[in-house]
Amino acid sequence: MTKADIVSRIADETGMEKHDVQSTVEAFMRSVRDGLEGGENVYLRGFGSFVIKTRAAKTGRNILAKKAIQIPAHNIPSFKPAKEFLDNVKTGVAVK
16 A cells, blocks of 8 residues: 555545645654654554664674674664554454
C-alpha cells in the first residue's frame, strides 16, 4: 500500500477531497518525523509507537579494504505496534 492508496481510501471513507486528505496525511507524517528528529517518541494509542532506539558503538569490517572500522553509537527511528494491532496481524494475515 502506498501513500496514494491511503489517501484514496481515506477520501472514499470520509467523502473528503483527495487534496485535503493528502495535505492531512503529509502533515501527520511531518509531525511524526519532526517529533522523532526533536528527540521525542510518538505514541498513538491502539496503533503503536514511533520510538528512537540507540545503537551502541561497535567494530565492523570493511571487507574490500580488509580493515576493521569503528562504527559510532547512533540513534535510529523504530516502530513498535500496539499489542492488539500486533495480535491481529499475527492471527489474521496468512504467512507467505
